[in-house]
Amino acid sequence: MTISTFILKNALRNKRRAALSISSVAVSLFLLVTLQVALRELTLPPPSAGAELRVAVRNKISLTNPLPLRQRGLIEKIPGVEAVTPFTWFGGKYKNEEGMSFAQFAMDADKLNSVFGEAKMAPGGYAAFNAAKDACVLGKITADKYHLKVGDRITLDSTVYPGSLTFRIAGIYAGTPDDRNMLFRQDYLDESIGVPGYVGMWWLKVKSAEDMAPVIKAVNAAFQNTSAEVRAESERNFQLGFISMLGNIKTLIASISTVVVFTLVLVTASTMSMAVRERFRELAILKALGFRRRELFAFILAESFGLTVAGAVLGIGSAYALYTFGDIGKMTAGIFVSFEVTSRIMGFAALVAAVLGIVSAVAPSLAVARMSVVNGLKTLD
């Protein structure tokens, strides 16, 4: 019998316990990975292509205060600005649904491609969006959810404007980080139930990355001391602004993760000491046979490490499989669209497992080191 088969036999001697220990480590690591991914999704939303050339301009008071249309001409004149489009929240509810399941914004049809070029549509989509006033384009996730296709009509009841509007779907897009939104035409809103002369916010496309900072500065300065001061910022900072609004949710998830890790250490350490206590006599015999302390340490460490690593493979692997191949939108009622298990998070979880394996071996190893052979041989338990 080689040393490694000895360790393996020992670990699997009590198969039930090995299975239970591995499972509890696996469940905890699954949970840890899930929480870490959720935390990452909340704090670091996925950047979209083209974000580095986009500027968001909102009312300085808050995002919910409108901006006057007259700002448009002044923004377009700023050097480095390539395209400007309004972007107005409609807050529509679809089919008497309780809440809003997707967001809708009014914008300029001819600016869709220049400002949000990453939204890819079947040929003809852009032309159709430009052609009809009541046209709209719909994200693929929403279109799939409601089985909508090009040419269908949808009616939305606005929670912001008095009344409802009917749209005809001109195209279905995909390719943005969140293919759920619906985009329709600002002029359609203005002519029906909107407030002409006001828009929700502006989105700008700048000509090059070097133009970003000067354009942001110029836009902010342009409306200082006017009735509608603005806050211009990069798309990234705009997204981070939303995250700041989530408040203490981040702290909550981070503290739960800590508790999960602590519980994990506790349970695994206790399992290991149970396993060692059970074979105290055998370890005493090994000692009597002339095995050294460090060899006994190695036996215990290898066994505990093996258990946690097996748990890690199972837990992290199943989390990866579930979130990579499962439909996260359905699982979380639409709260998360992407739920990417990054290699960094998997690495972190694996590290936790490795440390766990070592820590759990410490207490039993110390007990074995301290035991005298005679007392160890006398143990009955």
Next chain:
Amino acid sequence: MALPLTYNLRNVLVRWRATLATILGIGLVVAVFVLVQALAVGLEKSASNTGDPRNVMIVRKGSTAESTSQVSLAQYQILRYWSQIARDAQGVPLVSADVVTLISQPRIDGRGEANVSVRGLTPVGMALRPQVKLISGRWFTPGQREVVVSQKLARRFAGFQVGDTFRTAGNTLTVVGAFDGSNSAFDSEVWMDADETRSLFDRQNYSSLLVRAASPQAAQEIIAHIETDKRLPLLAEPEVKYYGDQTATALPIKILGNFLATAMSIGAVFAAMNTMYASVGSRTREIGTLRVLGFRRRTILASFIIEGALLAALGGVLGCLLALPLHGVSTGTMSFNSFSETVFEFRITPWLAVKGMLFAIIVGIIGSLLPALRAARLPVINALKSL
């Protein structure tokens, strides 16, 4: 039956080192379970705790938040002098036409900004909301650009302490007082003069009307009247119901809570099973002895399940105790209804503690079921022979 029970009870205490880790583990799981549920309860409590039963809230039909609702001056004029509306001693109708708007304010820790609800109202509006009490400074003077901030909100945002000033909409506002909203939705608001709010934020319309009905009967009549009057595309509801329905924000927290409860309970069941198997394994001879003494299999089975449940119940108590210090601690997140910061408290209700205990005991029973079966099925002779 009496002997195995005391036997099991004493076992839990005697083998304390082995059971302590399990108790602590289950305790932590229960603490997390209770705390996340306490958040959802706190959010719902602050919504359902808002309003006066005598008041009727009027908003634009189809709006989901006061900040996106609009009531025009003309509409206000139409219903202001309705006879169903109570009047004060001077004969002034008790109607409050409020303006609610959101402002983006920096957080106190310097980490970003968040939207805060500002309510513009009149002294009548304050009288209609007796839940809100001034705790320091003074109320704002009508006609002045002064605000009174909820004390709980002031702890979360910069420039909200009494005496501070902050800038919004190109103007400077002075904080002259702090109020406490008695754990209602008003704890998430900044209050100032209605007309100053309208002028500052360039609002022609009001956001909502709050009226005091002369009687419960009158309240029904107001609601029915608004429903049928074609000139008024408005929605009237008892104030308590209006706020009580604003609980969408609690949903993600509930989803998180349920997910955690499921995943952590599975982990806890495994851990409890491990402990109970070890406990049964090391007592094989004792179990054999009990059987020889005449205790029946089902008694052994029951006693081990009870031991597991007891172990878990201790964990449950520990978990509730661990969670308890956070009761009443206020926290905040963005409300999906109002799109602004909503402040609420962890609320550990007795029912929640009972749920936590039940959760622990169920984990204990499921975790000890298989080990207990094993104990009950041990062949007597072999059990006695075992070391």
